[in-house]
Amino acid sequence: MKERKPKNIFVQGPIAASFIADSIEKHKSKTDIGGHSIFLGQVRADKIGGREVSCIEYTTYEEMALEKMHAIREDIFSKYDLTCMHVYHSLGKVSAGEISLFVFTSSVHRKAAIDACEETVERIKTELPVWGKELFSDETHQWKVNQ
Amino acid sequence: MKERKPKNIFVQGPIAASFIADSIEKHKSKTDIGGHSIFLGQVRADKIGGREVSCIEYTTYEEMALEKMHAIREDIFSKYDLTCMHVYHSLGKVSAGEISLFVFTSSVHRKAAIDACEETVERIKTELPVWGKELFSDETHQWKVNQ
Amino acid sequence: MPINIIIFGQLADIAGGSLALENIADTNSLVKELHILYPALATAKYAIAVDKKVVNENTRLTENSIVALLPPFSGG
């Protein structure tokens, strides 16, 4: 069941709730799974000096990001007893309130899925060459800084 | 934004992927949220001595369970800086491959949502008076034991 | 006045979903009585809730007490 071949993680624009539902639904036939852990990153309308973030525009160094994501996936699969893992990240503009990151891990017993999901999110945030440009409603911008 | 009034968590039968999508969608307007953490419990078709679990039938001591869930919710909100938390648990029959538990936490920064979700799941498993009866395809049964 | 007891999960397979017992002063007497009536309960693992709280020490019962027998939880 383990999917370890490199695959694209990038989607243009926001990740729809219906897309997430479809991903969940596809696991119905995998009746060895007992727990799914999902992380969703949502764009915040942060207020900075009177301006409000209206959307984030994401860019990436795609070739490097996909190689890095493949390496992260290999590490996570070797560390945790996972049934499967799916990762999707937005490119282009994602408005405040919309989803830009979707990490989805599944395992027989819950602990592996939960720990793997959290670790994957942390690694994506620190290791994937992706940049968010926060666009304000007054058409100015600043570059996002990850915590 | 914090919802602390007691509420029902029980739904009859499996939790549909479309229900999960609707829950996610409803958070679009909460533009102070930066991260959502979701746990889904899925019924496994465990094989035990040649028999296979075809579904789990859940029962509860509802009044006690809702009081306990309310107490858990209060504890979690006082411990983590959450924007919101939603919990749904199935009652009645849920077939293998279907979802019986849906825990959904949201926060401004991801860590609170992730930690709160995991702790809530652990507490639900150990503290909520809910029982799962594993029904096999040959019409025999055994009572589920949580790890 | 009888004490009403509600019974859940696998324990209901042994003793039915509810019971009313007379002359039960506290939870220790309740357990003693139950194990006489249903010997299979003596080997079962369970907790007792009084008024929706699990009790770990001997607890006085009155006609208004809500008593429940709870096998190990297995939700999720």
Next chain:
Amino acid sequence: MPINIIIFGQLADIAGGSLALENIADTNSLVKELHILYPALATAKYAIAVDKKVVNENTRLTENSIVALLPPFSGG
């Protein structure tokens, strides 16, 4: 032969999305040259990737090297 450099995020605001520089033997020389051409880069925080791997030590460059300037990542 020129070394081609691709530039991402806020660094592209300073130096454009790509550059070709002649006579660059290694990443140390590259940094020196970049900071002369674009003084704002000298105060910017960034990493250098050669062939899609971040390099932390001085690294020899050839005409086939894929060089990229990467500001701090902020995905998710």
